[in-house]
Amino acid sequence: MDLKDLYRDVILDHNKRPRNLGTLAPPAIGAKGHNPLCGDQLTVYVSLDHGQITDVKFEGSGCAISMASASLMTEAVKGLDTEAFARLHASIHDVLTRHDAEVPAALGKLAALGGVREYPSRVKCASLAWRTLEAAIAGAVSVTTE
Numbered sequence: 208m209d210l211k212d213l214y215r216d217v218i219l220d221h222n223k224r225p226r227n228l229g230t231l232a233p234p235a236i237g238a239k240g241h242n243p244l245c246g247d248q249l250t251v252y253v254s255l256d257h258g259q260i261t262d263v264k265f266e267g268s269g270c271a272i273s274m275a276s277a278s279l280m281t282e283a284v285k286g287l288d289t290e291a292f293a294r295l296h297a298s299i300h301d302v303l304t305r306h307d308a309e310v311p312a313a314l315g316k317l318a319a320l321g322g323v324r325e326y327p328s329r330v331k332c333a334s335l336a337w338r339t340l341e342a343a344i345a346g347a348v349s350v351t352t353e
């Protein structure tokens with residue numbers, strides 16, 4: 208399957224049936240992400256146990272790409288420690304923003320996000336959930352895409 212087909216199929220599927228939609232009660236931590244260009248907002252909740260992500264959920268409203276990216280992210284990061292999350296986030300950032308970046312096979316379904324780089328105005332949509340989870344882990348309560 209090429210990147211365009213993967214992009215279309217995976218983004219459509221995760222937008223239609225978002226995984227891990229909902230909230231987590233304290234002691235889980237949460238952060239709000241906001242895309243000022245469109246006004247879309249989402250909140251990401253994460254439970255951490257000794258630096259390991261044991262659960263993650265999100266809620267909010269946004270475009271298909273932001274919702275699908277959040278859904279894909281929640282599936283991918285459960286069980287990772289925060290360093291592994293940071294490495295995965297860096298890899299996703301590269302795939303989203305560098306036209307010449309190879310899309311590592313290890314990304315699995317997340318490779319679909321590589322299709323977003325064909326649409327530079329949507330990179331912020333795809334980044335929103337990732338930056339919000341990063342903020343939550345860092346102890347910040349909100350993040351705005353720049």
Ligand code: FES
Pocket residue numbers: 242245246247269270271272273331332335
């Ligand atoms: Fe608002 Fe994509 S258009 S996050």
